[in-house]
Amino acid sequence: MKTFESILALVEMELRRLKHDPIEIITRAIQPILWVTVFGIVMAHRVALGVQDYISFIAPGVVFQSATFMALAYGIMMVFERESGVLKKLLSSPIPRVNIVIGRSLAGAVRASTQYIIVLASAALVGAKFTSNPLLLIASYIIVIYVCTGFTAISILAASLMKTRERFMGIVGAISMPLFFASNALYPIDIMPEALKVFALLNPLTYAVDILRKLVLYNELDVLIDLLALTIFNIISLAIAVKELNKIIE
Amino acid sequence: MFAIEVRDLVKVYSGGVVALNGVNLVVDEGVSHAILGPNGAGKTTLIRIITTQIKPTKGSVKVFGFDIMSQGGRVRGLIGYVPQEMSLWTELTGYENALIYAKIYGIESSKRAEVIEDVLEFMGLKEVEKRLVKTYSGGMIRRLEIAIALMCRPKLLILDEPTIGLDPRARMLVWERLLAYKKEFGSTIFFATHYMDEADKYADKVSLIDRGRIVAEGTSSELKKIYGVDKIVLRVVGDMEKARKVLQEFGFDVSISNNGEVSMAVKDPAIMLPKVIEGLYSMGIAVLEARVVEASLDDVFIKLTGKGISEEEERELIRDILSTRRMIRRGG
Numbered sequence: 001m002k003t004f005e006s007i008l009a010l011v012e013m014e015l016r017r018l019k020h021d022p023i024e025i026i027t028r029a030i031q032p033i034l035w036v037t038v039f040g041i042v043m044a045h046r047v048a049l050g051v052q053d054y055i056s057f058i059a060p061g062v063v064f065q066s067a068t069f070m071a072l073a074y075g076i077m078m079v080f081e082r083e084s085g086v087l088k089k090l091l092s093s094p095i096p097r098v099n100i101v102i103g104r105s106l107a108g109a110v111r112a113s114t115q116y117i118i119v120l121a122s123a124a125l126v127g128a129k130f131t132s133n134p135l136l137l138i139a140s141y142i143i144v145i146y147v148c149t150g151f152t153a154i155s156i157l158a159a160s161l162m163k164t165r166e167r168f169m170g171i172v173g174a175i176s177m178p179l180f181f182a183s184n185a186l187y188p189i190d191i192m193p194e195a196l197k198v199f200a201l202l203n204p205l206t207y208a209v210d211i212l213r214k215l216v217l218y219n220e221l222d223v224l225i226d227l228l229a230l231t232i233f234n235i236i237s238l239a240i241a242v243k244e245l246n247k248i249i250e
Numbered sequence: 251m252f253a254i255e256v257r258d259l260v261k262v263y264s265g266g267v268v269a270l271n272g273v274n275l276v277v278d279e280g281v282s283h284a285i286l287g288p289n290g291a292g293k294t295t296l297i298r299i300i301t302t303q304i305k306p307t308k309g310s311v312k313v314f315g316f317d318i319m320s321q322g323g324r325v326r327g328l329i330g331y332v333p334q335e336m337s338l339w340t341e342l343t344g345y346e347n348a349l350i351y352a353k354i355y356g357i358e359s360s361k362r363a364e365v366i367e368d369v370l371e372f373m374g375l376k377e378v379e380k381r382l383v384k385t386y387s388g389g390m391i392r393r394l395e396i397a398i399a400l401m402c403r404p405k406l407l408i409l410d411e412p413t414i415g416l417d418p419r420a421r422m423l424v425w426e427r428l429l430a431y432k433k434e435f436g437s438t439i440f441f442a443t444h445y446m447d448e449a450d451k452y453a454d455k456v457s458l459i460d461r462g463r464i465v466a467e468g469t470s471s472e473l474k475k476i477y478g479v480d481k482i483v484l485r486v487v488g489d490m491e492k493a494r495k496v497l498q499e500f501g502f503d504v505s506i507s508n509n510g511e512v513s514m515a516v517k518d519p520a521i522m523l524p525k526v527i528e529g530l531y532s533m534g535i536a537v538l539e540a541r542v543v544e545a546s547l548d549d550v551f552i553k554l555t556g557k558g559i560s561e562e563e564e565r566e567l568i569r570d571i572l573s574t575r576r577m578i579r580r581g582g
Contacts, residue, residue, distance in 0.1 A: 009353030016350075017341045020382065085333030092301035094326045095354050249303055250264065 006095040010103030014111055024070075024111075029118040032066035036123040056130065059123035060212035061185025063144065064205055066115040068179065071148040072172045074108030075155030079168050082159070082248050091249060101156060101242045108152030109145045116144045120216070130216045140215045147208040150234035153241040160241070160248040185209050204233040251315050253277045253406050253438040254300060259309035261295050261462075269295040271462035273309070277455075279405075282432060282439040284453035286446065286547065288557075292462040293442035294334060297410050300440075301331050313406060330404030332395045334411045334442075335571070340384040344375055344394050347383060351398045365401050373397040373427055388572075389420030396424065400431060407431075409441040413448060415568045425452050446547040456547065460555045470547060477553045478545025479515040482523055485539040486512060486530065496533045497526070513543075 018025070036059055044054035081087045090100050120130060131137065155172065162168040180186075182196055183205040189197055200206050207226040214220040254277035261270040270292045277283045285293050298304045300311055302322040310317065316324040338347050348366045357365055370376050373393040383391065392412065399407060412428070413421040429452065432439055443449055449456045450470045458466045458473070466473055486493045490506055497504045502514040516522045519542040527537045551557075 005356065006354050009350050012353070013339060013342065013346075013350045016346050017339065020341050020343075083335070085335035085337035086339065088298070088301075088303055088333040088335070089331065089337035089351075090354070091303045092326055092329065092331045093351075093354055094323065094356060096323075246304075249298075 003096070003099060006099050007103040007106060010100070011107045011110055014107035018111060018114075025114045025118070028066060028070055028115065029122075032062045032115060032119045033122045035062040035065070036119060036128070037126050040123070040128075041126060053129065055123055055126060056128040056217055057213070058186055059119060059128050059130075060216060061180075061183070061209045062123075063116050063119045063212060064147065064183075064208050065180045065185055066119060067112040067144055067148050068151045068205060068208075069172075069176045070112035070115060071108050071151035072155045072158075072176050073169075074104075074111065074152045075157075075159035075172075076165060076168055077108075078104070078156055078159035078248065079163065079165055082163065087249060097245055098242050101153060101238060101245055102149075104156060105149045105152040105238060105241070106145070108155065109148035112148040112152070113141060113144045116141055131219050133219065136215045136219065140212055143208070143211050143215070146234070147204070147230055150204065150230065150237045153234070153237040157237065157241040157244055160244045160246075163248070179203060179205050183209060204230060207233075251279065252312070253279045253281075253314060254283075254440060255310075255312040256296070256300070257310045259296070259299065259311060260307045261292075261299060261304070262307045269462055270299075270306075273459075273462065273464055275457055275464055275467075277438060277440050279314075279438055280432075280436050281454040282429070282441070282452055283455045283457070284449035285440070285442045285457050285459055286444065286449040286453075286551075287442075287459035288444055291459045293444075293459060294410055295462075296459070297331075297408055297440075297442055301329060301408055302326055328404060329406045329408055330399030330402065331408045332392075332399050332410065332412060334414065336391055337395055338383045338391060338398075341382065343380050343382055344370070344386070344390075345379040347394065348379075348398055348401065352401055355402050357401060369397040369400050370394075372400070372431070374423070387420070389416050389423065392416060392420070392424055393427070396428065403435060404437060406438045406440065409439065411443055412441055413443075413445070415571050421448070428452075446551075450547055458547075458551060458554060460551075465554045466550065473547065473550050474545040477550040478547075479549060479553075480517070480519045480545050481513050481543040482516050482519050482526060483511050483513040483541050483543055484526070484530075484537055485510065487536040487538050489535075492533075493530060493535050496530060496535065500526070500529055502526075519544075 036055060040055040040058050078087065091097070124130060158171050159168055162171055182199045183203045184200060185205065189200050189206070192200060207229040211223045211226040214223055254275065256273055256275040259270050259273040262268050273292070273296060285296065287293055299306050300313065300318065302318050302325055305319065312318070313325045314328055316328070318325050339350070342350070345366065348370065349362070352362050352366055370379050373396060375390065375394055375397060378386065378390060383394065386394065396412070407428070413424050416424065428439060431437065441453070454469065456468065456470050456473060457464050466477060468476070490510065490512060493512055494504045494506060497512070497514060502516070504512060504514045506512050523540060523542060527540060530537055
């Protein structure tokens, strides 16, 4: 119980920060809103991707594009905390290091998951159709947090290895866009060239988008393989982030 | 048992920098113990090893008998620690910072509100607890950090440069509270500082550190007695060179400073001063002004290492810290 409490304390810290300063949520929302509205609407009339309703189709993809980008950027806070004394204080407190990583990953994920609401709402405004089952909508929200936990762990790992703000932002930029385009976020995997297909199948974002589509678009519950893939991704990224955390202060 | 026991501690950073080069140190339970030395002497590295943040290259450290390597968890449960840099979330209020740390430190929910209330009251922060930390002054930030470190009633409080960059009034306030806590709970305080007067005033025992080695240890008055020298400083009428000659004949090591002051090291200045004045007078030299300068820890340090803790270096260090603080407050 105590173990759990320290993890939740870090999530609570994040929620309180968010309450005092919600600006990031709004600025981060601008880009995805443009994706689903402008891009979605324009593309819906221009191309035939074998998809019936393009705005609904890309909405889950844009949710994850935006949320994973926020998750991947979360590590900048660790870079700041490395320069300030917060990390030193946490590392010398009774909280186990693994909890620091899990707690902060979850905290970053909760912060990033706000994009789910914003993107779905703005897509719905321009005509996207989603499930009306509240349980599926809630389950999807939890899935978004779950997926972003792994991506935040990657971000914490990047912070441990990069150490300076410039290098950190560089690596985040280098990861996030390719991740988005080499996934099924904007187009179905079937129409991809073979090489890209291989990459998309190794891309955790593909499985995340797939789950979300199944749940909120198609009312499907056949998500076991996706969940398995994402769990493997989460375990690996958390494990490496924990292992490398020591490097952040050396 | 010692509060801290450091044996043959060596720390070599990955770049090959030797930060600690065979440190031996014991801190008795219930005392206030300072580690004093210039910037880069190894103080922070020593503290980071004791607080289990980084691993030593060689040697051992025990905190109340627990080994920092094999029993790190036990050690972390006993210490309250305030790093040199700010360890707060500036976008949260003072109260929220205390609340989050109370949860991280596992303070039971039934006691939490009371504990937080107590420490904030104790450190004089009750009125500002609802303000965001980014609006706090340097002194308030330090007091909040100490309040947070006190929440779990640590047996050992470890402070890295606790008053760096604070004005004298804020420094005094911080120390008054720290010593009150120590008195009330019989806790041990181990702190790093480069302020001579801070070590002099607030530490029962002082260890001087230079280039990764402890160069001397003792109470401040012991150190001054062994290594320090008191001085007599005079201003004479007329020929200074003649005064110098006379005093040299008396057997003193005399120096004349640029502003025309004649100074010499003596063992018992209070007894020697009248004799010196008399001796000079008998040779026809009148003394205009005389004062005794007592030995300081700075003298001790100079005697032991051949250098003082440079003012310039200190100003630079403070500038760095203040600019980091500002940057953090702005959120980068």
